[in-house]
Amino acid sequence: MDLISFMDLGKEEIERYLEDARKMEEQLKEGKVKKHDGIVATLFFEPSTRTKLSFQSASHRLGLDVIDFSAERSSIKKGESFEDTIRMIDNYADVLVIRHPEEGSAELAAKYAESPVINAGDGSNQHPSQTLLDLYAIKKMKGKIEGLEVHLVGDLKYARVMRPLMYGLAMFGAKVKLASPTGLGMPKEAIEEAKEKYGAEIEETTKIDFSTADVAYVCRVQEERFANKSEAEEAKKGYTIKPGYLEAAKEGMILLHPLPKRDEIPPEVAASPQARYLEQARCGVPVRMAIIKKILEGRK
Amino acid sequence: MDLISFMDLGKEEIERYLEDARKMEEQLKEGKVKKHDGIVATLFFEPSTRTKLSFQSASHRLGLDVIDFSAERSSIKKGESFEDTIRMIDNYADVLVIRHPEEGSAELAAKYAESPVINAGDGSNQHPSQTLLDLYAIKKMKGKIEGLEVHLVGDLKYARVMRPLMYGLAMFGAKVKLASPTGLGMPKEAIEEAKEKYGAEIEETTKIDFSTADVAYVCRVQEERFANKSEAEEAKKGYTIKPGYLEAAKEGMILLHPLPKRDEIPPEVAASPQARYLEQARCGVPVRMAIIKKILEGRK
Amino acid sequence: MDLISFMDLGKEEIERYLEDARKMEEQLKEGKVKKHDGIVATLFFEPSTRTKLSFQSASHRLGLDVIDFSAERSSIKKGESFEDTIRMIDNYADVLVIRHPEEGSAELAAKYAESPVINAGDGSNQHPSQTLLDLYAIKKMKGKIEGLEVHLVGDLKYARVMRPLMYGLAMFGAKVKLASPTGLGMPKEAIEEAKEKYGAEIEETTKIDFSTADVAYVCRVQEERFANKSEAEEAKKGYTIKPGYLEAAKEGMILLHPLPKRDEIPPEVAASPQARYLEQARCGVPVRMAIIKKILEGRK
Numbered sequence: 057m058d059l060i061s062f063m064d065l066g067k068e069e070i071e072r073y074l075e076d077a078r079k080m081e082e083q084l085k086e087g088k089v090k091k092h093d094g095i096v097a098t099l100f101f102e103p104s105t106r107t108k109l110s111f112q113s114a115s116h117r118l119g120l121d122v123i124d125f126s127a128e129r130s131s132i133k134k135g136e137s138f139e140d141t142i143r144m145i146d147n148y149a150d151v152l153v154i155r156h157p158e159e160g161s162a163e164l165a166a167k168y169a170e171s172p173v174i175n176a177g178d179g180s181n182q183h184p185s186q187t188l189l190d191l192y193a194i195k196k197m198k199g200k201i202e203g204l205e206v207h208l209v210g211d212l213k214y215a216r217v218m219r220p221l222m223y224g225l226a227m228f229g230a231k232v233k234l235a236s237p238t239g240l241g242m243p244k245e246a247i248e249e250a251k252e253k254y255g256a257e258i259e260e261t262t263k264i265d266f267s268t269a270d271v272a273y274v275c276r277v278q279e280e281r282f283a284n285k286s287e288a289e290e291a292k293k294g295y296t297i298k299p300g301y302l303e304a305a306k307e308g309m310i311l312l313h314p315l316p317k318r319d320e321i322p323p324e325v326a327a328s329p330q331a332r333y334l335e336q337a338r339c340g341v342p343v344r345m346a347i348i349k350k351i352l353e354g355r356k
Numbered sequence: 357m358d359l360i361s362f363m364d365l366g367k368e369e370i371e372r373y374l375e376d377a378r379k380m381e382e383q384l385k386e387g388k389v390k391k392h393d394g395i396v397a398t399l400f401f402e403p404s405t406r407t408k409l410s411f412q413s414a415s416h417r418l419g420l421d422v423i424d425f426s427a428e429r430s431s432i433k434k435g436e437s438f439e440d441t442i443r444m445i446d447n448y449a450d451v452l453v454i455r456h457p458e459e460g461s462a463e464l465a466a467k468y469a470e471s472p473v474i475n476a477g478d479g480s481n482q483h484p485s486q487t488l489l490d491l492y493a494i495k496k497m498k499g500k501i502e503g504l505e506v507h508l509v510g511d512l513k514y515a516r517v518m519r520p521l522m523y524g525l526a527m528f529g530a531k532v533k534l535a536s537p538t539g540l541g542m543p544k545e546a547i548e549e550a551k552e553k554y555g556a557e558i559e560e561t562t563k564i565d566f567s568t569a570d571v572a573y574v575c576r577v578q579e580e581r582f583a584n585k586s587e588a589e590e591a592k593k594g595y596t597i598k599p600g601y602l603e604a605a606k607e608g609m610i611l612l613h614p615l616p617k618r619d620e621i622p623p624e625v626a627a628s629p630q631a632r633y634l635e636q637a638r639c640g641v642p643v644r645m646a647i648i649k650k651i652l653e654g655r656k
Numbered sequence: 657m658d659l660i661s662f663m664d665l666g667k668e669e670i671e672r673y674l675e676d677a678r679k680m681e682e683q684l685k686e687g688k689v690k691k692h693d694g695i696v697a698t699l700f701f702e703p704s705t706r707t708k709l710s711f712q713s714a715s716h717r718l719g720l721d722v723i724d725f726s727a728e729r730s731s732i733k734k735g736e737s738f739e740d741t742i743r744m745i746d747n748y749a750d751v752l753v754i755r756h757p758e759e760g761s762a763e764l765a766a767k768y769a770e771s772p773v774i775n776a777g778d779g780s781n782q783h784p785s786q787t788l789l790d791l792y793a794i795k796k797m798k799g800k801i802e803g804l805e806v807h808l809v810g811d812l813k814y815a816r817v818m819r820p821l822m823y824g825l826a827m828f829g830a831k832v833k834l835a836s837p838t839g840l841g842m843p844k845e846a847i848e849e850a851k852e853k854y855g856a857e858i859e860e861t862t863k864i865d866f867s868t869a870d871v872a873y874v875c876r877v878q879e880e881r882f883a884n885k886s887e888a889e890e891a892k893k894g895y896t897i898k899p900g901y902l903e904a905a906k907e908g909m910i911l912l913h914p915l916p917k918r919d920e921i922p923p924e925v926a927a928s929p930q931a932r933y934l935e936q937a938r939c940g941v942p943v944r945m946a947i948i949k950k951i952l953e954g955r956k
Contacts, residue, residue: 088892089392094718097709106444109397109423113448116395123709123715136916144706147938163792208615238737315444316436338447387693406744409723413748416695434932528885558685616736638747 057354058166058173059347062184062220065150069225069321070188074348077339084117084342091119092352096178099142100167101156106315106337107176107186111153112342115303118352122274143167143308150258151351154178172351180216187220189343190230193336194271199312202229206267206304209235210275210295212242217275219246219334227254234260236290237277272297273312276320280308292320299324312336336343358473358653359647360468362484362520367527369635370488375615377492377639379471381588384642390653391419399442399465401427401456406615407416407476407486407638411453412642414644418652423448442468446465453650454478463623470653480516486614489643494571494637497610505568509535510575510595510620512542517614519546531568534560537540537577537591553591564595566605573612575619594622599624612636657954658766658948662784662820670788671834676946677792677939681719684717684942686920689771692952697749698776699742699765701756706915706937707776707786711773714944723748732823742768751951754778767816772951780816781887786914787820789943791828793936794868803828805868809835810875810895812842812921817875819913820845826856833869834860837877837891864895866905874898875913892920899924939948 065073083089098108103126114120125145146150146169153250155176162175162182177183184202195201206225212218212234222242225232232250235241241260250256260345266272277295282288297311297320313321313333325331361398365373396415403426407581412422438461445452445483454465455476462475462482474489475485495501506525511551512518512534525532527653534542539591543559550556566572577595582588595610597620613633625631683689696715698708703726712722725745738761746750746769754765755776762782768920777783795801806825812818813835816828822842832850834842841860844861850856865870877895880890897911902925913921913933925931 095713107424109425109445109448112423113395116423123712123716125705125709140916143934144937145709147707147934148941180768316440318436334443334447337444341448405725409725409745409748412723413695438844512731616740618736633749637744641748 057351058111058165058175059184059351060163060173060175061182062224063182063183068264070224070227072342073346073350074192074195074250076350078196078341080342080345080349081339084345089117089119089345092349093119093246094150095123095350096150096151096153096348097125099125099127099152099154099156101154101161102340103336104155104177104237106340107155107183108339109178110226110340111174111344111348114341114348116344117341118348120150120348123173123268124210135253138164139168139281145169147173149272151348160272160339161343163348172354174347174351177216179222179325180214182220183216184220185344185347186217187224188347189339190217190221190273190314190336191224193339194310196339197335198270199227203231204270205231205233206271206273207233207235207264207266207269208242208273209264209297211240211277211281212236213240214278215314218242218273221273222246222258223250223254226254226258227255231257231300232259234258235262235264236260238262240277240281240312258294264301266309267300270310271310271312272305274320276318277313296322297325298319298322298326298345302328302330305330307321358462358475359484359651360463360473360475361371361482362487362524363482370491370524370527371520373488373643373650374492374495377488377643378496380642380645380649381639383527388439389417389419389645390638392651393419393420393495393651394535395423396451396453396648397423397445399425399427399445399452399454399456400476400494401454401461404455404477404612406640407455407483410637410640411474411476411485411644411648414641417641418507418645418648419540420450420648421473438464439468439542444536446471453647472654474647474651477516480514481518482520485640485644485647486517487524488647490517490521490573490612490636491615492643493612493632493639494525496639497632497635498570501525503531504570505531506571506573507532507535507564507566507569508542508573509564509597511540511577511581512536512580513540515579515614518542518573521573522546522558523550523554523591525556526550526554529554529556531557532559534558535562536560537595538562538626540577540591564597565629566601566609569606569609571610572605572614575614576618576622596620596623597625598616598623599628602620602628602630605630657670657951658775659784659951660763660766660773660775660826661782662787665784670791670824670827673788673946673950676950677788677943678796680942680945680949681939684945689717689945692949693719694750694952695723695735695748696751696753696948697723697725697745699725699727699745699752699754699756700776701761701820704755704777707783708754709775710937710940711776711785711948712792712945714941714948717884717941718792718945718948721770722896732747738764739768741934745769746771751948752925764869772954774947777816780814781803781919782820782861783816783819784820785825785944785947786817788947789939790817790821790912790914790936791824792874793912793932793939794910797932797935798870798937801825804815804830804870805871806871806873807831807833807835807864807866808831808842808873809864809897811881812836812838812879813857814878814881816873817927818842818873822846822858823854826854826858828847828855828898829854830861831857836860837895838862838935840891843901862902864897866901866909869906869909871910871912872905874920875914876918881937896922897925898922899928902928902930905930928945
């Protein structure tokens with residue numbers, strides 16, 4: 057009963073998560089969340105304040121206690137192995153939420169731990185609660201996912217959120233448009249797989265044009281990904297969301313972002329009514345509550 | 357329903373806080389505190405262990421959960437804006453307690469957050485829960501505030517606690533004597549305002565003389581405030597509380613300090629029965645409980 | 657009602673702790689732990705993740721809230737005295753759990769604090785909850801302590817755990833064999849005292865030979881303890897547990913370690929069925945629950 061990869065989830069399971077999260081949001085509003093007993097451990101081997109606090113808040117909302125392990129202040133420095141660290145914390149908690157810079161680390165942790173493990177980001181690989189909250193936010197704000205046109209914009213090669221989101225959108229019948237700088241495109245085999253598996257319509261481009269988009273999901277293009285500085289500068293400039301992009305966008309389009317954002321969203325764009333990523337982020341708590349609740353119940 | 361500045365509070369409101377804190381202290385003693393449901397976030401953009409733990413303890417005593425954000429370990433490093441950070445944590449908690457080195461930051465946070473904000477110190481500006489606990493401690497130890505002579509001693513220009521405390525004392529009818537090194541006096545307009553508004557008796561001096569004092573409230577003089585070292589040394593020496601000062605003090609005088617203290621309170625003075633700042637600090641929990649409780653109730 | 661040193665405990669008191677821990681483990685398994693009300697403060701003046709999280713987990717299992725103070729992020733930097741820090745936190749919690757690099761610090765803290773203090777390690781002196789959990793683990797895994805032959809292996813001079821463990825084993829009628837490199841042996845007077853007081857059989861050696869051992873309790877030999885490098889290397893090599901040691905061991909022997917471990921336990925040994933230190937570590941939570949519960953009840 058771990059949650060390691062979005063790719064492990066079937067459509068029905070995802071639908072149940074989205075429905076459970078909806079109920080959680082309702083219960084939160086009414087102050088009627090059922091309280092549970094147990095301890096959630098947040099294990100962060102790299103900093104990610106937003107994700108950590110979101111999981112901690114979700115845990116507390118469910119009545120659970122939290123213990124926190126941050127690698128900087130741990131005996132990893134004294135040379136303890138990853139395995140021993142996981143096994144140690146496994147003794148102290150009922151659910152482990154793990155963030156780690158290396159791909160595959162969450163799966164490895166799940167192998168060592170008897171308690172269920174939730175992957176809160178393993179390198180550029182997976183971050184399943186983020187993908188679930190993205191789908192939840194889109195469904196909540198647009199009423200559905202099927203039939204929408206969703207643009208994924210920015211670094212589609214390295215950004216952890218983009219690949220599973222493309223799969224999720226394809227699975228639920230959205231049309232996907234991928235806009236990225238040359239060299240930072242979505243891996244071809246991922247596109248092919250999503251097309252084949254779900255019969256999805258997926259298109260690639262290097263130009264941002266929101267005139268047919270229902271949702272624009274933007275992430276940052278990092279300079280470090282480019283060999284030379286001028287190329288990097290041009291790519292960054294091209295993938296900054298300009299106010300004109302929004303003016304030319306389809307009516308009712310919403311702009312999402314996994315956050316934290318930087319200069320890819322300039323102040324004028326941040327102030328526009330299309331910018332809905334703060335509302336999107338707010339979905340993190342009920343979605344993570346639904347995940348923790350299901351995992352705690354599956355434990356028995 | 358934020359608490360940003362002591363200056364925003366009316367006399368009646370302050371009296372209600374002091375009375376609520378008294379009840380809290382009673383309930384703590386009897387183990388009968390009513391438990392609440394919710395999450396308090398402590399946001400510390402500069403370290404202040406005492407204030408943070410005091411708020412966390414008050415929250416737990418009320419049955420609330422706590423999540424903590426410390427700027428050193430946050431995505432502020434990754435370049436996220438203050439606004440985005442506040443809006444993020446606003447999603448995860450019901451009350452935000454914020455400490456920040458810059459004046460005005462708490463007010464700004466209150467603008468961004470939907471949850472109520474408590475200012476736990478913004479630069480050299482305000483720290484309203486400290487002022488309330490100081491008034492509470494004085495009232496508790498001396499039985500009243502009206503008619504007392506209170507000496508405020510040390511750096512009255514930069515020390516955040518001193519100016520609002522002078523107002524509070526003036527408002528409640530105490531006589532205030534201000535003793536500070538040359539150049540570190542209370543701003544003239546603050547004195548004038550307190551005199552006019554409350555008809556208060558306020559006197560200035562550069563000499564410490566506790567012979568008529570009911571309360572001596574001391575804070576540190578920092579060397580960094582002086583242009584040359586010899587001047588700094590002299591001021592520091594003059595504003596160290598010598599045992600002789602206490603011997604010559606009015607009978608029953610109490611010595612208070614916002615803590616942490618350093619060499620301005622030498623060991624002999626710390627050991628004297630007049631030194632009551634630990635008892636004063638203990639008032640922090642019930643006072644902060646009263647503040648959080650009122651704010652949580654005002655939320656609805 | 658502090659718990660500062662294992663040496664302060666009588667045999668009956670220790671037996672009661674072991675019995676209470678057994679009950680706690682049972683209640684944990686059945687999900688029937690009685691919840692308490694209160695705040696535990698963990699004060700760590702040096703990092704020790706395992707001990708800290710173990711105490712925090714035990715506190716939460718008992719329904720208690722936790723506040724944490726880590727010296728690196730405290731006003732100790734601003735020059736506050738140890739006394740003031742202890743007195744401050746004493747105001748905010750009902751039990752203080754303190755870890756400090758200096759011997760005697762926990763006893764000093766207990767002098768300053770009104771709340772009960774649990775010593776979670778003071779330099780190379782005492783760490784009573786570790787000794788209790790070691791005895792509990794041995795009793796649990798071997799069914800008894802009396803009549804067992806227990807080998808204490810490694811640095812017996814500086815390792816905090818070893819000396820009180822020897823006393824505890826002697827007190828409960830185990831035979832103790834001490835194996836350490838030359839210069840890192842158990843202090844003579846400690847051996848003499850344990851022999852006299854408990855009529856214990858205690859033997860010293862520099863050779864590891866597990867052929868008669870029921871329990872081997874190993875800790876690390878630190879290079880820093882030696883004057884020259886080659887001597888250090890040889891000692892380290894000699895006190896690495898080789899697979900052959902286990903093959904030649906008495907049937908049913910268990911290998912324990914206070915953790916974190918390093919290269920003194922090579923991977924083949926870690927994978928052997930004799931290696932039971934993870935199960936040993938798991939005893940930390942019920943033992944610490946028993947300690948905190950007793951202390952909370954003694955408070956009244």
